[in-house]
Amino acid sequence: MSREAIFGAIRRGLRRGALPDDQAMALRARLSAHPRHLIPARSRVARAEQIALFLRNLEKEFATFRRVSDAAELPEAVATYIAAQNLPPELVIAPHDELRSIPWAARPMLRLREGRAEAADLVSVQHGYVGIAETGTLMLPAAPDRPTTLNLLCDTAIVVLRASRIVGAYEEAWDVLRAERHDELSDGFMPRNVMLVTGPSRSADIESTLELGAHGPRRLHVVLVDDDSSALQS
Amino acid sequence: MLATSPAFKENAAHALADPSLQKALHRTRPQNPAKRAAAVAALPEFEQLRDIGRDIKNHTLANLDFYLETWETNVLKSGGHVHWASTADDARTAVLEICRKAGARTVTKGKSMISEELAINDHLEKHGIEPIETDLGEYILQIRKEPPSHIIGPAFHLNREDWEESFRKVHTHLPADRVFAERKDIMTEARELLRSKFLAADVGITGANFLIAETGSSVIVTNEGNGDLTQTLPRVHIVLASIEKVVPTLEDATSLLRLLARSATGQDFSVYTTFSTGGRRAGDLDGPEEYHVVVVDNGRSAMVGTEFQDMLRCIRCAACMNHCPVYQTVGGHAYGWVYPGPMGSVLTPSLIGVDKAGHLPNASTFCGKCESVCPVKIPLPKMMRHWREREFERHLSPQSVRTNLSLWAFVAQRPALYRLATRIGAKALSLLGRGRGRLASVPFAGGWTGGRDLPVPEGETFFARYARLERSKRS
Numbered sequence: 001m002s003r004e005a006i007f008g009a010i011r012r013g014l015r016r017g018a019l020p021d022d023q024a025m026a027l028r029a030r031l032s033a034h035p036r037h038l039i040p041a042r043s044r045v046a047r048a049e050q051i052a053l054f055l056r057n058l059e060k061e062f063a064t065f066r067r068v069s070d071a072a073e074l075p076e077a078v079a080t081y082i083a084a085q086n087l088p089p090e091l092v093i094a095p096h097d098e099l100r101s102i103p104w105a106a107r108p109m110l111r112l113r114e115g116r117a118e119a120a121d122l123v124s125v126q127h128g129y130v131g132i133a134e135t136g137t138l139m140l141p142a143a144p145d146r147p148t149t150l151n152l153l154c155d156t157a158i159v160v161l162r163a164s165r166i167v168g169a170y171e172e173a174w175d176v177l178r179a180e181r182h183d184e185l186s187d188g189f190m191p192r193n194v195m196l197v198t199g200p201s202r203s204a205d206i207e208s209t210l211e212l213g214a215h216g217p218r219r220l221h222v223v224l225v226d227d228d229s230s231a232l233q234s
Numbered sequence: 235m236l237a238t239s240p241a242f243k244e245n246a247a248h249a250l251a252d253p254s255l256q257k258a259l260h261r262t263r264p265q266n267p268a269k270r271a272a273a274v275a276a277l278p279e280f281e282q283l284r285d286i287g288r289d290i291k292n293h294t295l296a297n298l299d300f301y302l303e304t305w306e307t308n309v310l311k312s313g314g315h316v317h318w319a320s321t322a323d324d325a326r327t328a329v330l331e332i333c334r335k336a337g338a339r340t341v342t343k344g345k346s347m348i349s350e351e352l353a354i355n356d357h358l359e360k361h362g363i364e365p366i367e368t369d370l371g372e373y374i375l376q377i378r379k380e381p382p383s384h385i386i387g388p389a390f391h392l393n394r395e396d397w398e399e400s401f402r403k404v405h406t407h408l409p410a411d412r413v414f415a416e417r418k419d420i421m422t423e424a425r426e427l428l429r430s431k432f433l434a435a436d437v438g439i440t441g442a443n444f445l446i447a448e449t450g451s452s453v454i455v456t457n458e459g460n461g462d463l464t465q466t467l468p469r470v471h472i473v474l475a476s477i478e479k480v481v482p483t484l485e486d487a488t489s490l491l492r493l494l495a496r497s498a499t500g501q502d503f504s505v506y507t508t509f510s511t512g513g514r515r516a517g518d519l520d521g522p523e524e525y526h527v528v529v530v531d532n533g534r535s536a537m538v539g540t541e542f543q544d545m546l547r548c549i550r551c552a553a554c555m556n557h558c559p560v561y562q563t564v565g566g567h568a569y570g571w572v573y574p575g576p577m578g579s580v581l582t583p584s585l586i587g588v589d590k591a592g593h594l595p596n597a598s599t600f601c602g603k604c605e606s607v608c609p610v611k612i613p614l615p616k617m618m619r620h621w622r623e624r625e626f627e628r629h630l631s632p633q634s635v636r637t638n639l640s641l642w643a644f645v646a647q648r649p650a651l652y653r654l655a656t657r658i659g660a661k662a663l664s665l666l667g668r669g670r671g672r673l674a675s676v677p678f679a680g681g682w683t684g685g686r687d688l689p690v691p692e693g694e695t696f697f698a699r700y701a702r703l704e705r706s707k708r709s
Binding site: 001002003005006007009010011012013014015018019023024027030031034035036037038040041042057060061095115116119134135137142143144147148149151152153170171174183184185186187188189190191192193194195196197198199200201202203204205206207208209211213214215216217 | 421485502504
């Protein structure tokens with residue numbers, strides 16, 4: 001009942017009935033072409049500069065990072081970071097193939113549990129899908145091998161990202177998602193949830209003064225694997 | 235929410251005499267404009283993006299029925315449920331029914347202005363379901379039983395001592411003599427307390443900054459992460475969204491997101507911008523099993539095709555109130571309903587009636603600052619003027635105002651009479667204020683001079699001076 005009333009009122013306001021076929025077709029064409037609007041020049045730079053911009057913006061937003069040249073260095077990078085934060089060497093980690101292929105056994109002190117985060121977990125390791133240089137933003141689409149709770153529940157969130165997965169603008173990240181993902185249920189590309197994360201949790205609700213660590217992670221640490229030879233050469 | 239907008243004048247007087255509120259306003263007044271200015275200066279394309287944002291919203295509103303239908307189709311395709319609500323009552327009923335079916339005892343909530351508009355919390359409580367606000371600002375307001383005073387910083391009107399006092403009063407399981415050395419300690423106490431609530435809740439309710447037709451998604455933007463915990467942990471996620479939130483594509487939403495955080499908090503991007511599309515998929519280890527969207531009209535469709543349609547472009551950034559001299563002087567509560575400041579002065583009369591909210595569009599100096607910072611270029615002063623006209627047409631303004639306006643119109647439409655009157659007025663005032671730069675009181679204008687002095691005119695009107703200078707140029 002409400003549905004008809006709402007659509008009726010909108011169409012009365014627009015002084016027409018349902019949209020004529022030719023106009024609806026033009027709108028459907030716009031939806032499938034999903035044209036980009038203006039993209040700020042700041043991210044339209046050479047590859048190496050794009051990666052540098054991503055890292056600068058991470059720091060601007062109070063995240064930290066470490067660059068490693070090879071996935072083999074990851075266990076050491078993670079172990080060193082959590083030791084420096086005085087955190088226990090217990091990690092809940094995304095059940096993602098890229099993370100499984102890391103030689104964690106090189107650091108036998110690290111205890112890993114695969115799965116979603118639970119209330120008691122202190123440190124999570126998430127698989128970074130795409131990095132967006134424009135604002136130092138991580139795109140983290142939900143998937144069985146990338147649980148959403150890993151982005152949220154732990155005090156410390158570590159994200160492993162490959163440099164080759166850094167793009168300039170949000171629009172480029174959407175295009176990666178469109179090209180790579182398929183959602184069986186909707187036959188589209190959107191997973192249940194896509195989080196764009198820019199720095200650790202914060203709030204300015206108390207006296208409009210910024211404080212880090214509101215409800216989400218207090219710390220966000222990105223370990224960037226330099227797998228992008230074009231960026232390293234340029 | 236019960237409106238006290240008819241008492242705006244009394245509310246404003248009360249606000250001006252409230253030292254605690256004035257202290258808070260004095261603190262926030264310079265902060266928000268400075269933050270926005272810095273973020274805008276760092277993005278050279280910002281002005282072009284404002285035009286783009288306006289055009290995206292205008293395109294959507296001109297085809298609102300089409301995009302809402304497309305959005306609905308795509309929500310259903312991804313396993314979500316859509317509930318249409320013409321009125322606040324329909325929306326409350328829909329929410330309660332979903333909660334009941336889920337057997338909900340507690341419901342966590344992300345910050346949502348539409349939820350305030352619908353007074354969802356009262357309705358749930360009345361039916362034995364406990365709502366828990368999880369946004370830090372909303373959480374303390376729920377404790378204090380106060381409405382929000384700002385659309386993005388709901389507790390900006392409070393000072394640190396208010397937070398400490400309320401937390402001590404309610405968190406009685408903690409030592410009474412604990413010390414809040416820093417603001418962070420207050421936040422940490424709320425974080426720890428709310429964590430168990432997030433985990434225990436049966437239903438999570440969030441608002442929506444955008445709905446995306448292309449994908450059937452809803453989008454929330456937060457810094458705290460409370461909205462994400464609210465929509466990820468419980469078994470059922472309910473989104474409350476008004477009809478004008480829809481935009482066609484991810485690219486359209488992206489352009490608007492470039493404007494939103496910069497205009498709101500001066501951030502380049504909010505910490506968590508999250509796109510939700512349906513419920514948990516096969517194999518997912520977390521996320522809600524059910525995803526519902528309650529789409530609310532509550533007076534908005536009646537704005538389509540009227541001189542107030544442009545108001546439906548609003549993306550709720552709060553830049554207008556952050557820059558408004560009236561809001562910054564009396565605060566948000568004086569406006570008496572959910573939406574304060576310039577955007578509220580236009581929207582509130584549309585949603586609750588100009589008979590109740592007629593004072594709000596009058597509470598403006600038409601300085602134009604709000605329009606100049608609006609990310610989607612809503613002509614707010616022009617629309618406030620439309621409301622003043624409607625109020626006048628419907629004989630809602632007081633007799634003294636009507637008589638004086640009619641008198642002024644009579645004089646202003648007769649140039650010779652107008653010049654004579656202003657000549658006499660300027661001369662009289664200058665005689666009255668001889669030797670002084672300003673007048674502390676003026677006959678028949680006690681209301682105006684009660685709060686400020688009138689600078690004394692020099693004794694010559696603009697017309698007279700212009701004619702004199704022209705004559706002297708020629709001679």
